[in-house]
Amino acid sequence: MAKSLLIVCRQAPWSGPGAREALDIALAGGAFDLPIAMLFLDDGVFQLQPAQKAASLQQKDLTANLQALALFGVESLYASSRSLEERGLSATALSPTAENLDDAALTALIAQHDQVITL
Template identity: 50%
Template sequence: MAKSMLIICKQGPWSNISVRETLDLALAGGAFELPISLLFLEDGVFQLVANQQAKTIQQKDISANLQALPLFGIDELLVAEQSLQQRSLTTEQLILPTKLIPQQQLAHLLTQYDVVVTS
């Protein structure tokens, strides 16, 4: 049986190359039908914001990679509720459906996965 993996995305969409590498990791794991979930917290929630203008800062848009996640069997997209609130964001502003995770449930969430990767 494949080990479950939680990938924690904590960085803004264009903070460095690890954001793209993290999405590539998730897509590769999904291609091999590994049970993968992504948790977006802190500035990582900005990765999910719709209608970003990546070209204006000469960056490659990551929204296509994000929208491909369900095609690779990655349907469990989790968002730290407190991170959204602290950044004045709502789930309606995100490009994909997500499940909100209250702050008090984050520690328990980590125990539910065999492997946890943070980027």
């Protein structure tokens, strides 16, 4: 049985290559039917904000990659409730939809995965 993988995204989509690399890992792993989940923490929750204007920052928009996750079997998406609140983001406006977790649930989520990658 394949080991479960949790990818923790901590970077905003425009702050460097980390956000894109996390999505690339998830899509590649999903293509091979690996059990993958993604957790968006800190500025990583900005990746779930719809209608980003990446072109104005001379960046490539990650929205299509995020929407493709489900097509590759990556359907377990989580966001830190605290990170959303600290950044003034509404949990109901996320795209794609992610399950919001408090700190205790985050700890449990991390513990239940065999491998964790943080970007």
